[in-house]
Amino acid sequence: MTDAPVTVSESAARRIAEIVSADAGKKALRVSVEGGGCSGFSYKFDVVDAQGEDDLVISKDGATVLIDSLSLVYMTGSEIDFVDNLLGQSFQIKNPNAVASCGCGTSFSI
Template identity: 55%
Template sequence: MNETAPSESAKAETITRDDAGVENPGITVSDRAASRIAKILESEADGAMLRVAVNGGGCSGFQYDFQITTQRGDDDIVLQKAGVTVLVDEISSEYMKGAEIDFADELIGAAFRINNPLATASCGCGTSFSV
């Protein structure tokens, strides 16, 4: 994955968790990702948000999971960018310190990408990684 630091425009507007004031571990959302999330959420229920989680599995040990939800957990870190909300649970955030949630629209396809500086290896699928 990309090892570069997130751009200034990628920084999420909200960088703390509302309930406990815990600082976001540097997870950011790019403008492209925020735009695509907004487009996806247009057809969802009011209050819909994108949840990004890290689960065990995949071909490299861990994999990213993307889900649409209307429920926020007590341990969620809330990222807000350009009117959309992205949730990352506290455990997943430990595996995503300094990561940028991005969206790539290329000739071979379009997909969300996580540019994670903690990933030591990743799979061509773009959702599996190891630390």
């Protein structure tokens, strides 16, 4: 059990480490929440080279995830996972705060 406000699964940590290592100069995956999407909010994923002053830094198995303080309000209690199945590969956020989500898996409402 962890006290971290957001957790990262082992499969997500492995994939993040692969992505970041393949992009010279980049150090982390930034996950943020933006207004928009078919359910009101959407997740955005960016590979970045530096962290911001207000970022939560999550380190696991050689991977680093950054979440800004505003996005953290919407993501507290979530798990970042990476799924590889017949439908394809994608990062998925298991967010207990979301009351509805879209079939695309990246849009949600609170």
